[in-house]
Amino acid sequence: MKFKWFKSLVVTAAILGFGMTVSESSVHAEEVSFYTSNPVIIKVKMPTYTYQDIELTKKIALQKKDTFLHVKRLVKTETGKPRLQLTNGKYVTANKLKVVKTKGYQNPKRYYQVQYKQIQPTGKVGYNLSRGYEGVKTWKVMRKLGIIGTHGYAKYNNKTWYAVRSFQAKHKLPVTGDVDLRTWQKLGFSESSWYSIDSYIAPLKAHAWDGRSAHIEAMIKQAYQYMGNPYIVGASSSPKYGLDCSGLVTQALYAAGINPVPVSSIQHAHPGNEWNSRKLFASKNFKHVPYSQRQRGDLIFYYQPGTHTIWHVAIYLGNNKVIESWPPRVMIQPIKNSHRNVIAGVARPFL
Known part of the structure; x- marks a missing residue:
């Protein structure tokens, strides 16, 4: 019995740290389980609170699973426990079981990738005008x-x-x-x-540490900047001017980090690109979802009445409302009205 007890003790000691004391093994485990340097961007793996204080005693808000947070620095308590201080000054655990280092929000690889550097113009800046241009x-x-x-x-x-x-x-x-x-x-x-x-490309209004909802709101915020501007066919430039339906969508996507090539703000005005709503609808880089599952930020495409030809696209706001450019101006309208009511499909830019 004594031999078995001694053997068990040796095995336990080996498991705990190959000769380390129980206390030393616990410290080693803590070092492995906690971040020891700034991960910069983290994603919450399970519901986790942010705190007012470094000791994590004064709760601020519960962060839902898959929430992204921007870390300013890694700090330690007086007793040496690591904490993550966020850019908003709040604190969160550095426990790797609860938060994980990430590059930030991103679509699955088969869809348009979200960019976090300012999107650049696609096409010649300063092109000449001739017959067929818009x-x-x-x-x-x-x-x-x-x-x-x-x-x-x-x-x-x-x-x-x-x-x-x-x-x-x-x-x-x-x-x-x-x-x-x-x-x-x-x-x-x-x-x-x-x-x-x-050359105008809407400035990025969402960061890698912002989640899906923030990217959708960045897109919609850009679209709202054109409210009341005139409908101009083939146009997709700054909010100083009007634009058309796909021109509005293109600039809105730019603001949220999606470059929907081959559609671009420059190409949009060139001959042969009169119906970029059709190119957007045909793109395999958007996820298409049933109309019954539409959500805020989705793109709503319309058939021309009596045909199966795409002729319009709008941005869904929720509550059966869209923001769109439709003659004579950019406006908010019901998702269906007397002018365009045949839904062709729904595309989701952000997943």
């Missing part, structure tokens, strides 16, 4: 030449081409019918606007 620059030229009013359909048609030729001849410019920078400036527009209209 967008803000075309809209400004056509208005200047008196071809359309404030809410006119801004497509560079033959009438515009001939009007540009007449203007160029009158001002002793090369008569091409196309608008280059020289013609643009002679029309009274600035050189800086020639480039800035093309």
